[in-house]
Amino acid sequence: MGHMPGSGPWPYTVLSEADLDHHLGRLSEHCIVEGADCVSLQPVPMLDANQDRYVVQKWQLPGSAGPWRLFAIFDGHAGHDTVDHTERELPPLLQSRLEAALSAAAGAALPPAAVADVLRSGISEFDDGLTRSLTDLFPGGPQAIARLSDEDIRAATTDEDGNPVDVIRRCMTGTTALVALVDPARNLYVASVGDxxxxLGLQDSAGTWDASILSANHxxxxxxxAARVRSEHPGEDECILNDRVLGRCAITRAVGDQLYKLPAIYGDRVFRTAMPGGHIVRTLHETLPRNLTPPYLSNAxxxxxxxxxATGAQKTVLVMASDGLVNQFSGEILSRDAARxxxxxxxxxxxxxxxxxxxRALGGDDVEKVSAMLTVEMEERWMDDTTIVVAQL
Structure with missing residues (x-):
């Protein structure tokens, strides 16, 4: 299961077809939300292991001829704080911005560029707000932080029990964001930050499907x-190292992860003082010497x-997924064949x-393989969180 030779083998239970269907639906929390079919799976038997989140909503907006539909997937990493905050706060922020745009249009249909700007600027400003929530703790910026004692920093960043406050937690962890909007006139917009x-699947009158990838691969x-990041940091050979930002972060755009967006002193003094745990210490050890001209991660x-x-399709389906599904089909990058x-x-x-x-991702008709993916007796993560939202449009 992707581990080094010599580890394992591990026992697993081969399930009957009926039990397999039951447990796959149960473990993935299969449900239908506002007409969209949804699953989210992390079979590791530990509490709160899954860091994926998804949102499906219908919005009745003033001045619109019908409901708008929102679909979103957020793939958190390094913890749950940023992804939980994003799941809770980003959709209503986008709804509010869209309502404002519709109000300004005074009953006229919004041009595609205006809706795209709502998504682009809304996501960016949401993340910029996370950054400000952190920098506002230290009004003097890096120079002020350099003059503070560890006790002063700890007082500003931890609660009475010594745990990092929410502001710090939301900036120390991160998430991707994949957001789709469908308006009453059947315009589809897809905004992506991360991987x-x-x-989009379009079926013609002969029953043949065509597949188009509408998301970027950040x-x-x-x-x-990688070329974009290098162009923004000329002369810094290690801004991308081993296909990772500063040698550590796999994705090049994200919400959160302010460690890669702020000067190194925030990591060295603020994050290290607020939470001196193993993960942050290892991350700081690798990234701080390379953090010369931030930001290195984008929120665009x-x-x-x-x-x-205008497509003329007889049937239209939208499939949205976290990178766990990509990994099961085609590795790190979604291939055209896998998309089809x-x-x-x-x-x-x-x-x-x-x-x-x-x-299909877990093994399809191979009952033993799918059973192994669900029941293998390992105590550590053996597959990435995998979330899928499928909607007929």
Missing amino acids: CQAV HGMDEAE ADVRHVDLS EWIEVAGGAGEKPALALLR
């Missing part, structure tokens, strides 16, 4: 993204627009397309 993926392994969303009413397979499975699966796609 979650969205694939990952250090992506040549264009890539936004795509598709006019679904997602659409063919989800488009032909009937009532439970997300569950069918998850089953």
Whole structure:
């Protein structure tokens, strides 16, 4: 299961087909939300192991001819604080900004560029707010931090029990953001920050599916993204090292992760003092000598627009997934072949397309393989969190 030779083998239980269906649905918390089929799986038997989140909502907005539909997946890392905050606060922020844009349009339809700007600027400003919540703790900036004692910093960043306050936790962890909006006129917008993926499937009158990847791949392994980061930090050979930002962070754009967005003294004095745990110490050891001209992570969303009413498709399906699904199909980068397979499975699966796609990812008709993925007796994580949202549009 991706571990080094010599580790294992580990026991697992081969389930009957009926039990396999039952436990796959149970462990992935399969459900239907506002018409979208949803699963989110992390089978490691430990409390709160899954750091993925998803949101599906319908918005009745003033001046609109019908409801807007929102679909979002957030893939947290290094903890739950940023992803929980983003799941809770980003959708209503985007809704509020969209309502303001509609109000300013005075009944006229919003042009695609305006909706794209709502998504792009909303995500960016949401993350900028996290940064300000941290820097506001130290009004004098890096020079003031350098003059403070550890006790002074600890007083500003921890509660009475000595634990980091919410502001610090939300900046020490991070999340991706994949957000899709569908307006009443069937315009689809997809905004991505990080490496979650969205694939649009269009079926023609002959029943043939076409698949289009609508999300970006903000990952250090992506040549264009790596080149962008290097161009923003000329002369810094280790701004991308081993396909990772500063040799540590796999994704090149994120919400949170202010360690990669602020001067090194914030990590060295603030984060290290607030939470001197093993994870942050290892991260600081690797990144601080390379943190010369931040920010290294971007919060700028890539936004795509598709006019679904102009496609002529007989059937339209949107598949959104965290990178756990990508890893099961094609490694770190979503391939065109894998994207087509997602659409063919989800488009032909009937009532439970997300569950069918998850089953295919874990082994499909190979009952023993899927059983092993669900029941193997390992105490550590053996697969990435995998969240899938499938919607008929």
